[in-house]
Amino acid sequence: MVVDALSNRLASGDYPRGSRLPAERQLAASLQVARNTLREALDILEQKGLIQRRAGAGSYVVEPEHWDNAVPVAAATGPLHLHVTRGILEPEIVRLAILNMPAAGIEALAQLVDEMRATNDPAQFTRAEEDFQQKLAEGTGNPLLVSCYNLVVKARRQRHRAAMLRRLMTAERLAFQRCVHAALLNAIASRDIAAATELVQEMLVEEQRLLMQED
Numbered sequence: 001m002v003v004d005a006l007s008n009r010l011a012s013g014d015y016p017r018g019s020r021l022p023a024e025r026q027l028a029a030s031l032q033v034a035r036n037t038l039r040e041a042l043d044i045l046e047q048k049g050l051i052q053r054r055a056g057a058g059s060y061v062v063e064p065e066h067w068d069n070a071v072p073v074a075a076a077t078g079p080l081h082l083h084v085t086r087g088i089l090e091p092e093i094v095r096l097a098i099l100n101m102p103a104a105g106i107e108a109l110a111q112l113v114d115e116m117r118a119t120n121d122p123a124q125f126t127r128a129e130e131d132f133q134q135k136l137a138e139g140t141g142n143p144l145l146v147s148c149y150n151l152v153v154k155a156r157r158q159r160h161r162a163a164m165l166r167r168l169m170t171a172e173r174l175a176f177q178r179c180v181h182a183a184l185l186n187a188i189a190s191r192d193i194a195a196a197t198e199l200v201q202e203m204l205v206e207e208q209r210l211l212m213q214e215d
Contacts, residue, residue, distance in 0.1 A: 002033055002041035010050055010061060021051065021059040047157055052150060055131035055138070056108045077155040079211055085152055087204050093137050093149065094196045098188055101139030106189050108135050113185050116178055122169035129177065130156060136188075168210045176206065 006027075015021055022030070028038040042059055045051045053059045077085075097105070112135065115128040130153050137149035180203055187196035 002031055002037060003044050005031055006041060006045060007050065010045075015061050017061045019061050020057075021061065023058065043157070046154070049154070052154075053131075054150075055112065055135040057138075073151060073155075077158075082152065082155050083204070083208055083211065087201075089145070089149060089152065090133065090136075090200050090204065091197045093133075093140055093145065094184075094188070094200050095193050096142065096145070097136045097139035098191050098193050098196060100141040101136075101188070105135065105139045106185075109185055109188065113178075113181050116181055120171070120174065122174070125169060125174055125177070129181070132181065173210070177203070 009015055021027060024035055024038055024042075028035045031038065033041075042051065042053065046053055046059075050062060051059050052062055109132060112128050112132045116125055116132075119125050119128070134149065134153055137146045140146070180199055184196055184199045187199060
């Protein structure tokens with residue numbers, strides 16, 4: 001019902017394409033639902049390609065040119081394609097973010113690391129982890145790179161892949177990710193490109209190992 005209500009608002013132009021949705025608290029109040037329920041509905045809208053969620057910036061109605069292109073590309077992207085693309089982009093993203101990200105961006109990363117520490121729920125943890133990577137992409141100051149990585153996140157959030165990722169998110173995996181993200185945050189804060197790049201590659205190698213086990 002919440003998804004339908006929001007979809008109707010989008011279709012009617014209540015929230016024009018390209019505009020920012022109201023804050024979650026305001027949306028939840030207007031729909032008379034809990035914020036957790038609203039977040040689940042926003043997840044579904046994002047999977048459908050109707051909105052785009054940006055770490056620290058809120059949710060935005062997708063621009064018209066993205067409707068026919070981004071969703072099919074994300075849906076057609078297999079796990080191997082996705083992992084290869086992440087391996088190309090993420091080390092360079094962290095390098096550029098260290099060079100360009102302001103202190104406020106690093107503070108936002110710290111808040112996301114705190115979210116990872118505070119939850120044992122695989123879905124919430126994965127959301128915080130993806131938001132961390134998205135915030136890093138924004139920290140590069142390169143809008144084209146941000147757009148490319150938003151498509152990577154959209155591919156990661158396809159429903160069947162999200163279910164697979166939740167299966168892989170064991171307590172041991174969560175503990176590993178917490179440690180690596182804490183170390184990565186320290187490397188970024190100290191502007192240590194070599195250490196940060198090595199940690200990103202370590203996470204990618206570990207995820208590749210888990211995906212191979214899943215196969």
